[in-house]
Amino acid sequence: MRESKYKIQYSIAFVALLIIGVGIFFFSQSSITAPDETHIVTVTIPDGLRKEQTARMLADALDWSKDEEWKFVVEDTARDILHVEGVFPSGTYQISTASSTYEVASMFLDRSNERYRDLGSGLSPEEWYETLKVAAIAEREASTSTEMESIARDIWQNRYSYLQSDATVQYVKDTMQMYANEACDNGNTTSGMVEYHEYVGNSDGAERTVCIHWRLAYIGADQDFDWWQPITEADKELRHGYNTYLYKGLPQHPIATPSENAITTTLNSRN
Secondary structure, three states, rough: OHHHHHHHHHHHHHHHHHHHHHHHHHHHHHHOOOOOOEEEEEEOOOOOOOOOHHHHHHHHHHHOOHHHHHHHHHHOOOOOOOOOOOOOOOOOEEEEEEOHHHHHHHHHHHHHHHHHHHOOOOOOOHHHHHHHHHHHHHHHHOOOOOHHHHHHHHHOOOOOOOOOOOOHHHHHHHHHHHOOOEOOOOHHHHHHHEEEEEEOOOOOOEEEEEEEEEEEEEEEOOOOOOOOOOOOOOOHHHHOOOOOOOOOOOOOOOOOOOOOOHHHHHHHOOO
8 A cells, every 4th residue: 555655646746747847848938939028118309300310210219120110201101292291299209119110100190280289270281281391491490599480480471482591401412312312304303203223123134214202212321320411502502302592482391390399489470
């Protein structure tokens, strides 16, 4: 009886050890193969950035690939004519690392719509977007609030003339380093169309030149790209629709996302 009792105890101990061992094995395997833990990242976006700068900051914070950054710039933030630039407000955002680039873009657009409701009461979407254009230029040009008010008033009064804004040329200069940069020779440069060399893909490696909107030819800035550098006299001759030395009126889109202060100042200066 004693021997039988010991056999039962040994059997129970063996089974228990076996169960524990199997559990440890599967736990270790799940630890190895489990996906990265999702967490919330705090991202603070400063005032007065163009959306490519915002995209670079988001890519760094959320560990986006180049393809994800490209998608954010070219697709997710270019859904319609009034949501291409100037509508990605500054501020602190809490963003899940599981969010898609489209969801992140939507977060910015939602906050931009809130800003429109809060500050743009009585303005049509087109009037609001025109306000963003003026505010973005005034903010980039001014060094004080008083100066910004003066510049905004001057832009409103002359918005159908040559504005001759250095800030718009800075925007052009940076853009032409991040996108295909040869203007199409079709007399329609203000549309923002550019030449793009596209490989046909046949056996001789031939290519053809097509004319597309410059945003679809996005290349991307280097990690240490130095934005908004001072311009030269030669830069004022750059052929691009945003160059207000060469083309009359406001640009097609804002050159950056203006701050609330810039928007309020611009609205107060509106005739």
